Amino acid sequence: MDNYIKDRKIDSNEWMPFTGLEDGGSLPAGDIYVPLEEWLNARETLLTRNGRLGIALRNTDDPAIIKDDLERLDLVVLEFPKMADGRAFTQARLLRERYGFKGEIRATGDVLYDQLFYMQRCGVNGFELRDDQNASHSLKAFDEMTVTYQPAFDEELPLWRRHK
Amino acid sequence: MYQYSEQDHQLLLERVSQFRGQVARRLKGELSEEEFKHQRLRNGLYLQLHAYMLRVAIPYGLLSSEQMRTLAHIARKYDKGYGHFSTRQNIQYNWPKLEDVPDILDDLAKVEMHAIQTSGNCIRNTTSDPLAGVARDEIEDPRPYCELIRQWSTFHPEFNFLPRKFKIAVSGATHDRAAVAVHDIGLRLVKNETSEEIGFEVYVGGGLGRTPMLGKVIRKYLPKQDMLTYLEAILRVYNMLGRRDNIYKARSKILVHETGEEKFRELVEAEWEKIKAGGLFLRDEDFKWVKGFFNDPAYEALPDQDADFENLMLSNADFARWVDKNIELHKQSGYRIVYLSLKTALQPPGDVTADQMDAIADLADKYSLGHIRTTHRQNLVLSDVQLKDLPALWEELKALDLATPNYNHVTDIISCPGLDYCALATARSIPISQAITARFDDYDFINDLGDVSINISGCINACGHHHVANIGILGVNKKGTEVYQLTLGGSAREDAAIGKIIGPAFEADEIVDAVGKVLSVYLESREDPEETFLMAYRRLGQAPFKERLYG
């Protein structure tokens, strides 16, 4: 089990994290994602591959750095190093709302039941749940709340303007 | 007052059942304490010295009588028969059981109340002027703006895991009764000099705690249509750049300070440029809709005088004192604003019993159009009392111990719960406030001293606002004994200032005398009774006070 949810369904994770470029070895086939530095260093090489490509951002990175590359990417991985650290919520919204990213935005790290609702509202659609989380139970988290006041990725308008 | 829509109700119900689930998971052990803590704090639930503590939100300090009765019911049914009104216009219960909290929230939801975001690292309850809508010095009623902010900030998906708590205050009057300068964001309604349009002066980076700082004005004039987009831009900059490596450096005040005011402004403005035309841009129809909830009540056309009232003023000195101290003029002729003092020698500052709450609710219905406000100085307000009703109201308040004539005077002390309740405390604060009140409990003395504020905190977190009191008292633990540090010269009003520590701390049995000495220096040195304590302190400086205290 990958303990992984994609678009509100339990799914299997087909992506491989890959950091080994500096060893000069050959690039693996299949779907890989690399840290931002790798991408900045070896952009051209990475683009020669056939498989799909993703980038992992640290939560201190400004997503603007990859805004012109987003069309070539199928995945952006964001990190929630601990539950209390909410920087990636902003990154997700910027990727979607400002830079129009259409691929998967994946949450990794302390991805816990009680954040899924907020993550989804910010545009995250892939969730690598922390090991101790129960994926099928977690699916409920997306619908725990149905009323949202403010615009975010899922809503363009605030509630008070929606119902008019 | 804002009326919940079906969706507002729905949201509360969903929230309660979500929290019920979280509590159940915690009790079953599926959630660790560490993880549950984040959830319970987002619902105002702390684990304190003796028990859990539940903080219930009172949005911008406005309560209906029905809500007040529910607060009384909760105090009786689930607590020990009282509650504590805090400096952030909320109410706290000191003894609820974890198992009961979902039921408490259910009861609250029935009267459109909740504990959402009253704690935790998120946007907290927005506070405002307790005289909003009735003050004579008002430019515009701030409550409609507060309500928009409340909705925007409630479960904001992006800003629910901020570096640290985030507090917003809005004032709509020329006098600042909301302490905007000590909030993460302070909004002051202002009129544009040229167009007469309403907008905001925007303060950022204010806060108390261990590094007190006054907010900086990052925008002199923000059109009201841009209020929420601008707030969103500030929060976004803070969420990305606020420090997360050190909890003591995580507040927005440190970010603004370390980034520099100018640079911080540039960051905010740059972000704002990109979102200012987005869905949060406010239109006329939005204002029209929200202002509709805060229309003036149907005031009667009344003369601004009343014979019975005037007779009692002449014949009853106690009544005259109460009127002099606790009554404020109302924008409407024939009406008055009444402060209910929660500062007696009998109760901890801000504490109210369930019986008092019920009685206050009845008084609000009888005399004040059914509404009550809470103030950041831990008092209550009946905002719409007819002049002719003041004598009767006074009699009833006296019987409830709520008519002490001391508003904004020396015994109107702000005090946090301190070591009697608080797990973070280093010293007790309530007994000190009671000792000071007992010492200076003489009307003529209080009257002669005039406008002066004493605030007490039981630790450096400064929940009692001691930094911005004319006379601030901070309890510290010195090798196992409680000692008290004095700061002088602070202010939380439009002339906001952080007080300065005057010297070494005093023992618990010395601090009341020390306050007495400070007050006597003032009384002896003031130029005339018009010169307030703060004015005199600013003229004299620390020296004469130091001399008297330590010389």
Add this chain to the structure above:
Amino acid sequence: MALQVYTASLLKEGLVAYLALENGHPSWTSDIHQATVSEGDALDALKKAAEQSEQENIVVAPYAIDVLKTEDGIVAATKREQIRADGPTIGLPQDNLRESRQAA
């Protein structure tokens, strides 16, 4: 070596509790006088029992406090812990009001 007892908050109620260990069986009491006092290496048994109770979701955040044995029994060494053991040092508001009314 200081005498110590283990204290914590009860998960369900939030109330202050002290650990009593009888024949290896832990129980939690609100009365500090009933707590098991220990010192030195013997504390380990208390620590283990306390952590066990935490894992079983009976208590939250157990820790050891210094206590003194006096004529009146066990007394916590610090002001904070004395207040935790005995409750707020001020009366509850309604009690204060009641007293003043009776006095009046």
